[in-house]
Amino acid sequence: MTQLFLAAQAAQGGGMTSFLIMMVAIFAIMYFFMIKPQQKRQKEIQNFQNSLAEGTQVVTGGGIYGTVKKIDLAAGIVEVKIADGVVIKVDKGYVFKDTASTPIQK
Numbered sequence: 001m002t003q004l005f006l007a008a009q010a011a012q013g014g015g016m017t018s019f020l021i022m023m024v025a026i027f028a029i030m031y032f033f034m035i036k037p038q039q040k041r042q043k044e045i046q047n048f049q050n051s052l053a054e055g056t057q058v059v060t061g062g063g064i065y066g067t068v069k070k071i072d073l074a075a076g077i078v079e080v081k082i083a084d085g086v087v088i089k090v091d092k093g094y095v096f097k098d099t100a101s102t103p104i105q106k
Contacts (some may be wrong), residue, residue: 048097052068053071054069059096060080060095061093
């Protein structure tokens, strides 16, 4: 009877280590397929926003396409020309790269 009890305890101990290994593997998969690519994307957006120049084709967070007319780095405001005679002020954090006007790389 004691041998059966010891065998059951050994089986349960092995289950705990396999559970721990499985949890570590799931976290590693989530990190490399979800967290790391998102951090890379955020870094690219930040670099683009820091390198804005007049004449750059952009799209705002609200989905408005336009051309950068003026940049006020002190206030963090970008003036975007969306039509002839129409210029709007947008926070620099809501200006993104216009992927519609850039060619798709293969």
